[in-house]
Amino acid sequence: MGYFRQFPGEELKSKALVPGLEPLKVRDLSKFLTSDPEGASELMELMVQGMKPAQAIVWNSLKELEEHQLPNLTRGFPNRHFLIGPFYKYFPALSSSLLTHDKTCISWLDKQAPNSVLYVSFGSLARVEESQFLEIAWGLANSKQPFLWVVRPGSVKGSEWLEPLPDGFLERIVEGRGYIVKWAPQQEVLAHRSTGGFWTHNGWNSTLESICEGVPMICSPSFGDQLPNARNVIDVWKIGVELENGFERGEIENAIKRVMVDKEGLDMRDGVMNLREKVNICLKKGGSSYSSLEDLVDYILSC
Structure with a gap:
């Protein structure tokens, strides 16, 4: 499952908080299970840089879950942000799984x-x-x-x-x-x-x-x-x-x-x-995701 052996000094460091991203710890920073971790990191960097010029970003999340992280997000990405999730609640019967469900x-x-x-x-x-x-x-x-x-x-x-x-x-x-x-x-x-x-x-x-x-x-x-x-x-x-x-x-x-x-x-x-x-509540009329979805529709229509 991707667990890595660490020596005592490394383990202590891995439990340290990441400044500005608390409560994330060093060991929580994304890692990739691949034979080319450097290439994977470069790909992630390209994805992040590719998002920055976007006029807007749509998130599968809701304001009530991410309030403590939104200030960092808006500083890093000066785009319009629309938190309209959770997506699956709009179409709960749909599934993207390619495997057969055992009912x-x-x-x-x-x-x-x-x-x-x-x-x-x-x-x-x-x-x-x-x-x-x-x-x-x-x-x-x-x-x-x-x-x-x-x-x-x-x-x-x-x-x-x-x-x-x-x-x-x-x-x-x-x-x-x-x-x-x-x-x-x-x-x-x-x-x-x-x-x-x-x-x-x-x-x-x-x-x-x-x-x-x-x-x-x-x-x-x-x-x-x-x-x-x-x-x-x-x-x-x-x-x-x-x-x-x-x-x-x-x-x-x-x-x-x-x-x-x-x-x-x-x-x-x-x-x-x-x-x-x-x-x-967020999905009902007047809720944060409901309102954000309405704002997204208005934004698209105005472009």
């Missing part, structure tokens, strides 16, 4: 208690080592918490699908308390009454969807925008916890209990429900 998981969720299930999905790109996959499996098993786990075919290096799981694991653990699918209708899963937490890679779409449906998060970011997204979830909005040491079964079990069982998790749920209400 049987919804029937399984229907049988579970409210807010009891941890939904686990790391998106459409991430791949893990077999050793990491096994730590995830035992962390889920040891938590004693119901879970819906998306294991994308080919996402475990060297395996087609679930082959690395120990003999009997599916029968002993999954059939009693968990459900594993190759892909899930994520928006429907997050909106389900039984879903109480989301273990995510913190891609922006997944992060926004979790907020919009009022679901607290366990954060496992690895590259790109996932790192700063997770930092906002943990330290700004305070609606999630971080797995700081990659995938280790004891830390995974502890994180699941913090989000799903402990009082800390109840506080996070209250916080994310608060944000969810702000999202609902």
Whole structure:
């Protein structure tokens, strides 16, 4: 998942705050999982420079989420900014996924208690080592918490699908308390009454969807925008916890209990429900995204 080994001095430096971008830490600055990191950085620089001459920028976000970052944004990009998100709320039935949704998981969720299930999905790109996959499996098993786990075919290096799981694991653990699918209708899963937490890679779409449906998060970011997204979830909005040491079964079990069982998790749920209400308001007439969309239409018509 893109975790890098660090020596003690480097680890200390990586936890330092980035001046002017607090609460981002050095380790939250975007990195790319590529054989050519220099080339990737140059590409990012070209993208940023290419945005600056634009007359306007449309953002898949909302003012209420980004208020603390807007001053820096407008200083760096002297364009018109239109925050009209979350986009998927305009067309919630649409999905850009190329993978087939396994809708049987919804029937399984229907049988579970409210807010009891941890939904686990790391998106459409991430791949893990077999050793990491096994730590995830035992962390889920040891938590004693119901879970819906998306294991994308080919996402475990060297395996087609679930082959690395120990003999009997599916029968002993999954059939009693968990459900594993190759892909899930994520928006429907997050909106389900039984879903109480989301273990995510913190891609922006997944992060926004979790907020919009009022679901607290366990954060496992690895590259790109996932790192700063997770930092906002943990330290700004305070609606999630971080797995700081990659995938280790004891830390995974502890994180699941913090989000799903402990009082800390109840506080996070209250916080994310608060944000969810702000999202609902921003999309209504007079709300920030609604008004920004109207301004965007007027701006286009005036050009």
